[in-house]
Amino acid sequence: xxxxxxxxxxxxxxxxxxxxxxxxxxxxxxxxxxxxxxxxxxxxxxxxxxxxxxxxxxxxxxxxxxxxxxxxxxxxxxxxxxxxxxxxxxxxxxxxxxxxxxxxxxxxxxxxxxxxxxxxxxxxxxxxxxxxxxxxxxxxxxxxxxxxxxxxxxxxxxxxxxxxxxxxxxxxxxxxxxxxxxxxxxxxxxxxxx
Amino acid sequence: xxxxxxxxxxxxxxxxxxxxxxxxxxxxxxxxxxxxxxxxxxxxxxxxxxxxxxxxxxxxxxxxxxxxxxxxxxxxxxxxxxxxxxxxxxxxxxxxxxxxxxxxxxxxxxxxxxxxxxxxxxxxxxxxxxxxxxxxxxxxxxxxxxxxxxxxxxxxxxxxxxxxxxxx
Numbered sequence: 001x002x003x004x005x006x007x008x009x010x011x012x013x014x015x016x017x018x019x020x021x022x023x024x025x026x027x028x029x030x031x032x033x034x035x036x037x038x039x040x041x042x043x044x045x046x047x048x049x050x051x052x053x054x055x056x057x058x059x060x061x062x063x064x065x066x067x068x069x070x071x072x073x074x075x076x077x078x079x080x081x082x083x084x085x086x087x088x089x090x091x092x093x094x095x096x097x098x099x100x101x102x103x104x105x106x107x108x109x110x111x112x113x114x115x116x117x118x119x120x121x122x123x124x125x126x127x128x129x130x131x132x133x134x135x136x137x138x139x140x141x142x143x144x145x146x147x148x149x150x151x152x153x154x155x156x157x158x159x160x161x162x163x164x165x166x167x168x169x170x171x172x173x174x175x176x177x178x179x180x181x182x183x184x185x186x187x188x189x190x191x192x193x194x
Numbered sequence: 195x196x197x198x199x200x201x202x203x204x205x206x207x208x209x210x211x212x213x214x215x216x217x218x219x220x221x222x223x224x225x226x227x228x229x230x231x232x233x234x235x236x237x238x239x240x241x242x243x244x245x246x247x248x249x250x251x252x253x254x255x256x257x258x259x260x261x262x263x264x265x266x267x268x269x270x271x272x273x274x275x276x277x278x279x280x281x282x283x284x285x286x287x288x289x290x291x292x293x294x295x296x297x298x299x300x301x302x303x304x305x306x307x308x309x310x311x312x313x314x315x316x317x318x319x320x321x322x323x324x325x326x327x328x329x330x331x332x333x334x335x336x337x338x339x340x341x342x343x344x345x346x347x348x349x350x351x352x353x354x355x356x357x358x359x360x361x362x
Contacts, residue, residue, distance in 0.1 A: 037235050037236045039232075040232075041233075044231055046228045048228055048233060048239070066268075071350035076291045078226075079226065080238065080240040081238075081278055082228035082241075082270040085269060085276065086269040087266050088266065090266060091266075096265035096266065096279075097265075097280060098276075099240055099278035099280055101226065101228055101240065102236055106289055154334040154338050155338045158338075159341070159342050162342070177356075
């Protein structure tokens with residue numbers, strides 16, 4: 001009797017193991033990368049954040065929730081897209097991107113942390129919920145707008161101011177010369193005619 | 195008895211399908227694109243839209259992007275969705291980009307068409323949205339230093355020729 005029970009128990013555990021193993025292979029598996037698509041991080045200018053979601057599993061990921069708590073509403077303003085989204089279903093072996101554009105209100109170093117994703121690994125009603133995290137872009141320095149402008153602006157106004165400042169030293173001699181030239185011409189012209 | 199049961203189940207399925215389908219969708223959309231190509235490496239296209247049905251509910255939505263890829267639309271609120279993608283600043287075309295939105299049925303039809311290597315345009319969409327990209331600023335057309343040099347050359351040429359005439 002005891003032997004039979006032991007065999008039954010062994011068979012049961014093996015069955016569970018097999019089920020878990022197949023579940024692991026067949027279930028959905030999301031890989032998420034978070035990237036900052038900027039050359040420069042500038043205060044008050046766009047910072048483009050791209051989340052790439054890859055489902056490398058064999059089942060669709062269901063009730064996917066993507067949430068990024070890394071952008072504090074005090075320091076960042078969301079100008080395009082949403083930091084907290086849901087996807088009803090991500091098909092197996094597919095990938096796509098989600099884009100959010102934020103603008104920082106402050107300058108200084110900022111640590112871009114990872115986004116959080118939770119999803120059900122299959123369509124089954126008793127499917128387990130998996131929580132995973134995206135990659136971390138890491139620390140980046142946000143430059144003050146004044147410093148950025150000094151380096152990269154078109155400087156049209158600066159040159160216009162320079163031109164205005166150099167005007168007196170150029171225009172005054174020109175006017176003096178022109179006056180004397182035209183007065184000489186007035187004197188010389190009638191004498192030529194006569 | 196079994197036939198009766200099957201029939202009623204079928205009827206129920208059809209009935210539920212009829213009820214749940216969204217009819218006469220009213221779509222309001224707004225789009226956002228990054229317009230400063232001097233600081234970003236890719237242009238981000240973001241479209242947010244709200245769908246209101248005169249009756250029924252919306253199943254999950256899928257979007258066909260201009261490059262032909264089909265992605266699930268992100269749910270950002272009740273009946274509010276977001277579709278977004280990026281393109282390289284060099285290849286991103288300005289103007290209106292048309293996005294076709296499909297429901298679950300349309301998506302299934304699309305998958306079938308794609309498996310058969312046929313054109314996806316044969317599948318009719320649920321509705322369309324458009325994303326307008328007015329073009330991105332990629333630095334000044336003429337550098338101010340260049341204009342300043344040209345202006346100073348012009349002034350000095352004028353001065354030197356006039357002086358030459360007086361001296362001669």
